[in-house]
Amino acid sequence: MEDKDFRNIWNMHSSDLETNLEVDFASLKNANFKSTRLQLTQLIIRRFAEVLVFLFAFALLVSFIINNNSEPQYVISGVILSVFSIIGVIGNTRQLVLIFRLDYSKPVTDFLVQLEKLKLYSLQTLRLMLLSIPFYFAYIVIGFKVLLGYDIYSYSNAGWLISNVVLSVLLIPFVIYIVSQLRVNAKRNWVKKMLADNGGKQIDSAIRFINEIVELKKKHLR
Numbered sequence: 001m002e003d004k005d006f007r008n009i010w011n012m013h014s015s016d017l018e019t020n021l022e023v024d025f026a027s028l029k030n031a032n033f034k035s036t037r038l039q040l041t042q043l044i045i046r047r048f049a050e051v052l053v054f055l056f057a058f059a060l061l062v063s064f065i066i067n068n069n070s071e072p073q074y075v076i077s078g079v080i081l082s083v084f085s086i087i088g089v090i091g092n093t094r095q096l097v098l099i100f101r102l103d104y105s106k107p108v109t110d111f112l113v114q115l116e117k118l119k120l121y122s123l124q125t126l127r128l129m130l131l132s133i134p135f136y137f138a139y140i141v142i143g144f145k146v147l148l149g150y151d152i153y154s155y156s157n158a159g160w161l162i163s164n165v166v167l168s169v170l171l172i173p174f175v176i177y178i179v180s181q182l183r184v185n186a187k188r189n190w191v192k193k194m195l196a197d198n199g200g201k202q203i204d205s206a207i208r209f210i211n212e213i214v215e216l217k218k219k220h221l222r
Contacts, residue, residue: 040099043203047092047099054088061085064142073153074145077138084132091125119203126194127179134171137164 061082068074098118102111144152153161181188 037104039203040102044096044099047096051089051092051096054085054092058082058085058089061142064146068145071151073141073151077141080135080138081132081142084129084135087128088125091121091128095121095125115203122203123182127182130175130179130182133175134168136171137168140164 061078065075065078065082068078095118098114098121102114104111141153144150182194
C-alpha cells in the first residue's frame with residue numbers, strides 16, 4: 001500500500017514537473033522570439049535605409065554619367081561607382097527578403113539555419129563593398145567635379161596621377177587580406193567589430209536568443 005501511494009505521489013510530482021518545464025520552455029520561447037523580432041526589426045530599418053541610400057547614389061551617378069558622357073574619366077568613374085551601388089542594393093535587398101520570409105512557426109533549429117544564412121548574406125555584401133577601396137580615385141574625380149566643378153584628372157600633373165595609380169595597385173593585396181579575414185566565426189577583435197558594425201550585432205543577438213531556446217529544449221529532453 002505504501003509503495004502504491006509512493007508511486008502515485010511520485011507520478012503526480014513528475015507530471016507537475018513536466019508541466020512546469022513545458023510552461024517554462026513555452027515562456028522562454030515566446031520571450032526570445034519577441035527579442036529576436038526586435039533585433040531583426042532594427043536590422044530591417046538599417047538595411048532599408050541603406051537600400052534607399054544606394055538607390056539614390058545610383059540615380060545620381062547615372063545622371064552624372066549622362067551629363068558628362070563626352071568625358072571618359074567621368075564615365076569610367078561613374079560606371080565603377082554605379083556597379084558598387086547596385087551591389088549594395090542587391091546585397092541589402094537579399095537580406096530584407098530573407099528576413100521577411102522568416103517563419104517563426106518553424107522548428108527553432110530550422111529558424112536558426114535561416115539566421116545563419118542571413119549572417120552569411122550580410123558578410124558577402126560587406127566583402128563585395130570593400131572591393132571598392134582600390135577604386136578610391138573614382139570618388140576623388142567625381143567629388144571634385146560635383147562639389148567644386150573642377151576636373152582634377154585633366155589638370156593634375158602626371159606624377160600625381162601615377163602615384164594614385166600605384167597606391168590603387170598597392171591597396172589590392174591589402175583589401176584581399178581584409179576580405180579573407182572576414183569570416184563568420186572570426187576571432188580577431190577588429191574583424192568582430194567590423195562585422196558587428198555592419199549589422200552583425202543584431203543578427204548575433206537574434207541567434208543567441210534562439211540558441212537559448214535550443215539549449216533549454218535539449219535539457220528538457222534529457
